Amino acid sequence: MSKLKVRNLTLGTGQPKVCVSLIASNFEELFAEALRISKMDCDVIEWRADYFMYVNDISFMRKAAYFIRYAIEDKPLIFTFRTLDEGGGQDIEIPYYFELNRYMVHTGLVDIIDLELAKLVDNETDVVQYAKKNNVKVLLSAHDFEQTPSQSELTETIFDMRHMGADLCKMAVMPHSMSDVLDILSSANHIQEEREEIPFVLVGMGEIGRLTRLTGELFGSVLTFASSGKYESAPGQMKIPELRQGLDIIGKKNEGALFGEEKSR
Numbered sequence: 001m002s003k004l005k006v007r008n009l010t011l012g013t014g015q016p017k018v019c020v021s022l023i024a025s026n027f028e029e030l031f032a033e034a035l036r037i038s039k040m041d042c043d044v045i046e047w048r049a050d051y052f053m054y055v056n057d058i059s060f061m062r063k064a065a066y067f068i069r070y071a072i073e074d075k076p077l078i079f080t081f082r083t084l085d086e087g088g089g090q091d092i093e094i095p096y097y098f099e100l101n102r103y104m105v106h107t108g109l110v111d112i113i114d115l116e117l118a119k120l121v122d123n124e125t126d127v128v129q130y131a132k133k134n135n136v137k138v139l140l141s142a143h144d145f146e147q148t149p150s151q152s153e154l155t156e157t158i159f160d161m162r163h164m165g166a167d168l169c170k171m172a173v174m175p176h177s178m179s180d181v182l183d184i185l186s187s188a189n190h191i192q193e194e195r196e197e198i199p200f201v202l203v204g205m206g207e208i209g210r211l212t213r214l215t216g217e218l219f220g221s222v223l224t225f226a227s228s229g230k231y232e233s234a235p236g237q238m239k240i241p242e243l244r245q246g247l248d249i250i251g252k253k254n255e256g257a258l259f260g261e262e263k264s265r
């Protein structure tokens with residue numbers, strides 16, 4: 001598993017790190033949720049800004065980001081604006097999508113920006129280079145809420161993301177059968193075996209996809225998303241205690257001799 005260091009956290013060692021999404025529509029809710037989530041047993045926080053009603057006001061966005069950073073202290077923060085096409089809460093104009101991400105990099109308050117691969121393929125932007133120049137990591141993502149693409153499509157998409165400069169590559173898709181789940185896991189296994197240097201996340205959403213949220217230590221996904229207890233940012237997310245329990249059971253800690261590694265969390 002390839003390693004990616006963000007603040008004091010190293011993704012890609014031991015168990016997948018647990019991320020909770022911060023969802024709020026107004027300032028009052030944002031304050032309350034940021035403080036509540038900051039006390040949870042998670043490793044990373046994702047601000048899903050597509051649920052925030054002031055997203056078109058850049059100075060409000062800066063204030064909101066300041067408050068989140070204050071509340072979560074030193075925890076790594078992913079800035080995500082998820083568009084409707086990919087299961088998000090609202091849309092914004094494409095030029096503003098890039099401007100907003102650029103601006104979040106500029107504030108120095110976020111550690112990772114999540115950019116949708118499809119937006120980068122279809123539009124000219126220097127936001128990836130800008131983030132890298134400013135030491136903000138780039139997560140490229142793709143979502144399919146309808147189906148699970150073939151195993152080779154999953155794998156190739158992750159490789160394409162890496163090729164386009166992603167520090168972290170993520171796909172979340174919808175399985176409808178256990179053979180879809182196996183395709184997701186097989187693709188993950190292939191990526192970890194063939195391209196060990198790529199930090200990635202492959203998620204199967206929905207109830208039957210849950211297995212993929214638990215098996216990162218075995219199949220290479222470096223991050224897993226949990227429900228905040230109040231909101232799920234995608235179907236199939238578990239609450240943190242049950243997710244942690246599952247990660248402990250499925251992880252390698254009982255197989256030290258077999259895997260030849262020390263458990264680390």
Ligand SMILES: O=C1C[C@@](O)(C(=O)O)C[C@@H](O)[C@@H]1O
Pocket residue numbers: 021046048080082114141170172203205225226233234235237
């Ligand atoms: O891309 C992802 C993964 C996710 O869709 C999930 O399935 O847990 C949840 C989203 O908030 C996040 O941006």
